[in-house]
Amino acid sequence: MTQSIVSNLEVFGTDLVLVQRVGDFNFDDNVVNYISSLQGVKETYPYYLIASGEIKTRGKTFPMDPTKSYTVLAVELRDLPKLFPNIKVDSGAIVDNPSAAVVGYNAWNPRDPDLPPIDVGSIFTVTPLSGTGTTRSFTVTARLGKYGQSLFLNPDNQIFVSPEAGRLITNRRSYSGVFVKLTDPGYSDQVVLAIEQKYGGDVRVFSITAIAATVQQIIGTLNVFFSTVASMSLLVAFLGIMTTMFTSVTERVREIGLIKALGFRTRDVLLSFLSEAVIIGILGGVFGTAVGVVAAFALSGIFSGPPADTRPGSFVTGPAGEGPRITPLISPELILMGVAVAVGVSVLAGMLPAYRASRFEPVEALRRE
Numbered sequence: 001m002t003q004s005i006v007s008n009l010e011v012f013g014t015d016l017v018l019v020q021r022v023g024d025f026n027f028d029d030n031v032v033n034y035i036s037s038l039q040g041v042k043e044t045y046p047y048y049l050i051a052s053g054e055i056k057t058r059g060k061t062f063p064m065d066p067t068k069s070y071t072v073l074a075v076e077l078r079d080l081p082k083l084f085p086n087i088k089v090d091s092g093a094i095v096d097n098p099s100a101a102v103v104g105y106n107a108w109n110p111r112d113p114d115l116p117p118i119d120v121g122s123i124f125t126v127t128p129l130s131g132t133g134t135t136r137s138f139t140v141t142a143r144l145g146k147y148g149q150s151l152f153l154n155p156d157n158q159i160f161v162s163p164e165a166g167r168l169i170t171n172r173r174s175y176s177g178v179f180v181k182l183t184d185p186g187y188s189d190q191v192v193l194a195i196e197q198k199y200g201g202d203v204r205v206f207s208i209t210a211i212a213a214t215v216q217q218i219i220g221t222l223n224v225f226f227s228t229v230a231s232m233s234l235l236v237a238f239l240g241i242m243t244t245m246f247t248s249v250t251e252r253v254r255e256i257g258l259i260k261a262l263g264f265r266t267r268d269v270l271l272s273f274l275s276e277a278v279i280i281g282i283l284g285g286v287f288g289t290a291v292g293v294v295a296a297f298a299l300s301g302i303f304s305g306p307p308a309d310t311r312p313g314s315f316v317t318g319p320a321g322e323g324p325r326i327t328p329l330i331s332p333e334l335i336l337m338g339v340a341v342a343v344g345v346s347v348l349a350g351m352l353p354a355y356r357a358s359r360f361e362p363v364e365a366l367r368r369e
Contacts, residue, residue, distance in 0.1 A: 014185040015042075018206040019195060020177035025202035027175045038194050040187025041180055045083060048074035048166030049176040050128060055159075057124035058116040064126075069115055070107050072126055072159045074166020075179075077102055083179055084147060084155050092120040092142035098164045101138040105146040105156040118159070119143060126161075126169055133171040136161075177203075185209050234341075238349045241280060245273065245353035253360065261362040270358035277350025278343055285342030289335050296328035 019035065021027040029046075036044045050072040053064050064071055077094045080102065081087055094102055101124070108119040118124055120140050127135040138161055147155045167173060182188060188209040195205050249256070256269060 014188075014209045014212065015182040016208045017180040017182065017188060017191055017195075018177065018208075019180060020204045020206070021175065022202055022204055025174070025199075027177065027203070028173050031199070032175070032178055034198065035178060035180055035191075035195060038191050040182050040184065040191050042183045043079075043082070043181040045075055045079050045179040045181070046163060046175040047177060047179065048072075048163060048170055050074065050126065050166065050169055053126060053128040053132075055118075055124055055126055057118055057122055060116045062115060068112065070104070070157055070159050072161060072166070072169070074161045074163050074169070077160055077162060080144075080155075080160060082181065087147055087155065088145040090143050090145040092140070094142045096162070097141070098162050098168075099136075099138055100141045100162070102142045102144060102160040103140050104144050104154075104158045104160075107157075107159055108140075108143045124159075126159075128169055128171075133169045136165055136169050138165070234345055237284070237342075238345050241277065241346050241349035242353060244280075245277060245350045246356075248276070249273070249353050249357040252357075256357055256360050257362045257364070257367075260360065266358045269360075270354050273354035273357050274347060274350055277346045277354070280350075281343035281346030282339065284346065285339035288342060289338045292338070293328075293330055293335075296330065300328050 027046075032044055032046050035041060051064060051066055054061050055064060055070070055072075062069055075083070076096075077100065078096060080094065090105075094100075103118050108117050110117055118140055120143050122140045123137060124140070125135055125137045144155060161169075163175075180191065182191060188207045192205045192207045192210065195203065260266075260269065
C-alpha cells in the first residue's frame with residue numbers, strides 16, 4: 001500500500017504545492033504574484049476549474065459531471081507537460097489560442113457509449129450554469145495519450161482550455177486556485193506556512209511532501225498494528241496446532257505402539273507426525289494467503305474512493321471525483337513467504353508432540369486403552 005500511494009504522490013512531483021480558493025475569496029493576480037514572490041517558488045500555474053454546466057458537440061448535449069463525463073480545467077496549455085510529467089500528445093499539437101482545447105484520453109475515447117467522442121478537429125461549446133458565465137466554443141487541436149490517475153487529478157477525464165477562456169466562461173477574474181512549482185522540495189513547509197499566514201482560511205494549501213509524510217506516518221502506524229495482530233495470530237496458530245497434534249498423539253497411542261512393534265523406527269514415527277504438521281501448514285498457508293489477497297483487493301477498492309466529506313470537482317477528490325488509486329503489491333515471492341511462514345509455524349508447533357510420539361515404547365503403547 002505504501003508504495004502505491006507514494007507513487008501516486010510522486011506522479012505530481014514532491015516539488016508541487018496546490019493552493020485552492022475557499023468560498024468567494026478574490027483569488028486574483030495579486031494573490032498569484034505574492035505566491036510567486038516567495039522564496040523557493042520556481043513557477044506558478046493559476047487555473048479555473050469548471051465542473052458544472054453543459055458541453056455540446058456533434059449535435060449532442062450532456063452535463064459536465066465529475067463522475068460520469070468530464071470537467072474543464074483552464075490552465076496554460078503549454079504548461080501541461082510541467083504539471084503532468086511524461087504526458088504524451090497522441091495526436092495534433094498544443095497551441096496558444098483562446099479558442100483551442102486539448103482533450104484527455106477518455107474524452108476522445110469515451111467509455112460511455114452515450115458520450116460522443118471529442119477528437120482533434122471537433123468543435124464543442126461549454127455552457128456554465130445559468131447566470132454564472134458565458135458560453136464559449138472551442139476547437140480541439142490536440143489529444144493526450146492515456147495517463148492514468150495521479151494524486152487528486154486524472155487528466156484522462158479533463159478538457160483543457162486556456163486561462164483566458166476560463167475567465168470568459170466563468171465571467172470572473174478570481175481563479176479557482178494555483179499550482180505552485182518549487183525550486184526544491186525542501187522549501188515546501190516554508191512556502192505553505194507563508195501562504196497560510198497571509199490568507200488564513202480563505203485558501204486551502206496542499207503540499208505533496210507533507211501529504212506523503214503524513215500518509216507514510218499513518219501507514220507506519222498501521223503496519224505496527226497489523227504486525228502486532230499478525231504476531232498474536234501466529235502465537236494462537238502455534239498453540240492451536242500444538243494442541244491438535246498432542247490430541248492426535250493421545251488418540252493414536254496404540255497405533256504408534258503397533259507400527260513400532262512392526263519395525264518402524266523412532267525417526268520414522270517422528271517424520272510421520274512432522275509430515276502431518278507440514279500438510280496442516282501448507283493447507284493453512286494456501287487458504288490464508290488466498291483470503292489475504294482477496295481482502296487486499298477489497299480494501300484497496302474501499303480506500304481508493306474519495307472521502308465521504310469531500311465534494312466532486314475539488315482537488316481533494318480530484319476534478320473527476322476520484323481519490324488516489326491504490327493497487328495491492330502482491331508478488332510470487334510474498335505468496336511463497338506467507339506459505340513458508342505457515343509451514344514453519346506448523347513444523348515448530350508439531351515438533352514436541354511428534355517427539356513425544358516417537359519416544360513411546362511399543363509394549364507400553366500397546367497396553368494403553
